[in-house]
Amino acid sequence: MIYDIKTYGNSCLREKAERVEKIDVEVLQILDNMVETMQKIKGVGLAAPQVGINKRMFVIDVGDNKIRKVINPEILELSDEIEINEEGCLSIPGVFKSVKRASRVKIKYLNEKGEEIIEEAEEFLARAFQHEYDHLEGVLFVDRLSPVAKRMVSKKLQLLKKEVERG
Numbered sequence: 001m002i003y004d005i006k007t008y009g010n011s012c013l014r015e016k017a018e019r020v021e022k023i024d025v026e027v028l029q030i031l032d033n034m035v036e037t038m039q040k041i042k043g044v045g046l047a048a049p050q051v052g053i054n055k056r057m058f059v060i061d062v063g064d065n066k067i068r069k070v071i072n073p074e075i076l077e078l079s080d081e082i083e084i085n086e087e088g089c090l091s092i093p094g095v096f097k098s099v100k101r102a103s104r105v106k107i108k109y110l111n112e113k114g115e116e117i118i119e120e121a122e123e124f125l126a127r128a129f130q131h132e133y134d135h136l137e138g139v140l141f142v143d144r145l146s147p148v149a150k151r152m153v154s155k156k157l158q159l160l161k162k163e164v165e166r167g
């Protein structure tokens with residue numbers, strides 16, 4: 001099943017998502033649907049709040065032949081070293097801006113089998129983990145822009161918001 005993507009202005013993108021208490025059939029089905037949705041629209045990551053599901057889960061496909069299904073992630077370490085690179089978000093179509101992120105991240109999560117995974121990631125994967133994790137906290141990449149860049153995208157964000165309000 002392909003989900004509709006909730007875009008900027010939807011309140012579901014601003015809530016703190018809830019922990020997954022049990023990896024049951026329903027959770028597995030949601031994860032499968034999220035992967036299907038991400039692949040259909042050629043995204044590299046998709047978090048549950050982006051499809052209106054208030055759970056701490058996301059999926060990532062950065063093209064390393066490994067589709068990650070991430071449940072209840074915790075960021076254990078962020079490097080002091082920073083990298084600046086362009087980001088976009090399926091929930092904010094048409095907006096691409098440079099964002100500062102830690103260049104390396106250590107993250108702990110459960111996979112779809114309920115196994116605890118600890119991963120140390122860098123570069124693009126590190127960025128994807130941080131971006132998707134933010135979604136679970138109700139944070140969007142545009143929140144992390146410099147004041148100047150924020151001003152540059154504010155009009156586009158207003159338009160997206162209006163579309164949501166119109167329904």
Ligand code: NI
Pocket residue numbers: 088089090091131135
């Ligand atoms: Ni996003």
